[in-house]
Amino acid sequence: MTRIFLRLAIIGLGTASILLVGSLLWFGLNPQRDPAQFPIQTAALTPDLSALDQATPLPGYEALGDLVANTPTDGPFVVNFFASWCQPCRLEHPYLLAFAQAHPGRLLGLAYRDDPLASAQYLNSDGNPYAAVASDTDSLNALNFGLTGVPETFLFDTDGSLLFRSPGPLVGALRSQFEQAWEAAQP
Amino acid sequence: MTVSARQGRSLSAAVRAVLLFLLAAIVLIFCKPVSAFSQSLEEIRAKALNNELRCVVCAGQSIAESNAELAQDMRAQVDRLILAGQSDGEIRTWFVERYGDAVLMNPPLNALTIGLWFGPFAIFTLGLAITLLVLRRGQARLTLRRGNGEASERDDRVGGI
Secondary structure (H helix, E strand, O other): OHHHHHHHHHHHHHHHHHHHHHHHHHHHOOOOOOOOOOOOOOOOOOOOHHHHHHOEEOOOOHHHOOOOOOOOOOOOEEEEEEOOOOHHHHHHHHHHHHHHHHOOOOEEEEEOOOOHHHHHHHHHHHOOOOOEEEEOHHHHHHHHOOOOOOOEEEEEOOOOOEEEEEOOOOOHHHHHHHHHHHHHHOO | OOHHHHHHHHHHHHHHHHHHHHHHHHHHHHOOOOOOOOOOHHHHHHHHHHHHEEOOOOOOOEOOOOOOHHHHHHHHHHHHHHHOOOOHHHHHHHHHHHHOHHHEOOOOOOOOOHHHHHHHHHHHHHHHHHHHHHHHHHHHHHHHHHHHOOOOHHHHHHOOO
16 A cells, blocks of 8 residues: 555656656757846836936937927827947837837937937937937936846836837837737827 | 874874864854955945846846946946935835846745745655655565565565565
8 A cells, every 4th residue: 555655656756857857958958048038027017217307418419308398198108228339229220210200209219328429420320210319327217117238118108107118129029019019009 | 013003193193184174264264354445334235235136137147246237337326326325125125126026136035936945945855755765664674574584575576666
């Protein structure tokens, strides 16, 4: 009786440990997984918009420098972090221009860790998609948003609650997810 | 002098050397490094917090260990919050609100991480229980064989548990 019980227990435990180790290896050795990727808890965290007034205007874009005054209050809006030194930002830039043309006044830009003059020159040469744009002084907004890199795009509802977060350039799957979230956010 | 006596003497010398080494190690543990510079309380707190916060773009490094740009930003923010008079707990909460629990190098104890904290102890206890059970059965079988002679030999050959 005990013998059968013990045998069953050992077979059960053996199977369980093989499954456990197997699934850990399956997860850990998956080449698609980047172990350095920081787990972003999008559902739990709402970016803190309180430091939007502490951004530095870009030379030549002073009229668009006030992010707070230019934040739409009548519908969803988008905050995009970019930098002139950031190559992936150039991938999404044509899409940002098209988006801004289709939805004027909805896209705000923050330059992350960038010389304001360099940011302004980038916008001069590649085009400015932003209704309001400034340089993120001391990375205050980057930390308030829980930023892990540039580009990163945040879609907010009118009340400032986060609807969607794109932890990379708006191309491919991230772009279609963003577009879906944007469509769903329309009042 | 016999061989065993010589061995005994060299053995005691080795033991003495080991004891001396251990004593030195213990003394060294209690010696605190003396810095030529005195640190302010704020500096000490910032260093401790920097070691507790994870650099979110690095693999397994704290912001004290990393010089990534984001780690520099996070260190600067720790300094600003300390100067603004925030407590260590408030500063930790500030980062957790923005980056989630994963920003802490030590995972907090909650429903999600309970397996992480107590799983190893549970597995150890289970293993210990199985080992004891198997050992006791082996012991029982041994006494059985001593008592019955060949009666239980078949069991051993089959090797059944």
